[in-house]
Amino acid sequence: MDNEKAKLILQAYRPNGADASDPLFAEALDQAQRDPELKQWFEQQRRFDAAISRQLAHVAAPKSLLPIILSGAPKHPMDIPRRRWFYHMAWAASILFLVTLTGLWLNRFSPSPTVDFVSYRQDMTRFLSRFYTLEQETRGWPGMKSWLRGQFASETLAIPRGLLESNGLGCRTIKWNGRLPVLACFKKDGQIVHLFILPASDLPDRPAAGSTEWRQLGRWTTASWQDGGMLYLAATRAKASFLSQLLERYQG
Amino acid sequence: MDFEHIVRAYYELLYRFALNMTADPALAGDLTQQTFYTWARKGHTLRDPAKVKSWLTTILYREFLRQKRHANRYADTEIGNLEDELPVSESSPADQMDADLIVSALGEIDEIYRVPLSLFYLEEYSYKEIAELLKIPPGTVMSRLARGKELLRDRLTGVLKTSNIIPLPGKPLQARKSYGQ
Secondary structure (H helix, E strand, O other), rough: OOHHHHHHHOOOOOOOOOOOOOOOHHHHHHHHHHHHHHHHHHHHHHHHHHHHHHHHHHHOOOOHHHHHHOOOOOOOOOOOOOHHHHHHHHHHHHHHHHHHHHHHHHHOOOOOOOOHHHHHHHHHHHHHHOOOOEEEEOOOOOHHHHHHHOOOOOOOEEEEEEEEHEEEEEEOOOOOOEOOEEEEEEEEOOOOEEEEEEEEHHHOOOOOOOOOOEEEEOEEEEEEEOOOOOEEEEEEEHHHHHHHHHHHHOOO | OHHHHHHHHHHHHHHHHHHHOOOOOOHHHHHHHHHEEEEEEEHHHOHHHHHHHHHHHHHHHHHHHHHHOHHHHHOOOOOOOOOOOOOOOOHHHHHHHHHHHHHHHOOOHHHHHHHHHHHHHHHHHHHHHHHHHHOHHHHHHHHHHHHHHHHHHHHHHHHOOOOOOOOOOOHHHHOOOOOOO
């Protein structure tokens, strides 16, 4: 083996020594011990690799990422599928049925997407069920407040006090049928509460002022109300009583 | 294979891999989330628990390729003012800056070198595992690592002339002296 070949092999040798027992590297490592020039090159290479790995290992994922991923955890333990033929047939039939249904549905509704409060509430919880990132991440309410002010410069926001006293995770905007609702995320007692804010005038059939409309959508508990010209939609996977407690403090 | 256990075990690793590939924290977060979303739906099809890491990495890499093909979707992604709000890492500010420089330099390298290089520097994947994951021969992994490191050194050399954080092998002594060594 010449030095060029040895160098090519040693380039793949991980700096933490995890490849020490791999026979492919044995000859090249042995040669590096015997050849001073190759040895010097390899030592420099390892220093370089170790420095890069060390620096990259310092990169931390955003703190909000873990709770957001975990908030999408499956409710039931994942089972190993039973591979029986009728399951496959059932799946195929279900898929065929869904495809047909979707085709019919799209054919009927796609020309004009529904823009009303019910579809807004449904679409926002669907949005939460998929995963998302935040444009603005924070460690508290003050950071979120200034960001939200930038989004609704001329409006007055009335965030429930119970949420203000929670940990703020961050915010983002969402594009929805030509509207730009804003999502603000909070964490309280290990539960995440998502608050969507939209100018009330964007949805003519919004809940009446002075009342809170509660609705369970799948695993999402939602509460909607309007205040000061803004429409608020809170959604959480926690129980309704938990959300109610946060909002009661506001209403009180 | 409990969802939370899997997430806690691998989300940092996957985020780093995604960040090394995209050089964009928001996209890296998206990729990481999407990977676990796929795991939540399809993870039950994996029979061998020992392959969770490579399964997740493969999913993330495929998702990266898929999103790249639909890059016009990213036109809608706006990054807010993150400078003051990014989470504090355990490292010192100087270390964090250096990591940022490396991520940025990696981002400038052609993808065919960047991806194996990113996996290599995570130190979690052998050249054989990288070859399997990227579906390329082991010899190609080695040559891409060699060329990728050369490119990375070139990118970093210009930036590091005023600092002294990383020794750069294979450069003339005169050049290395300017790094304070």
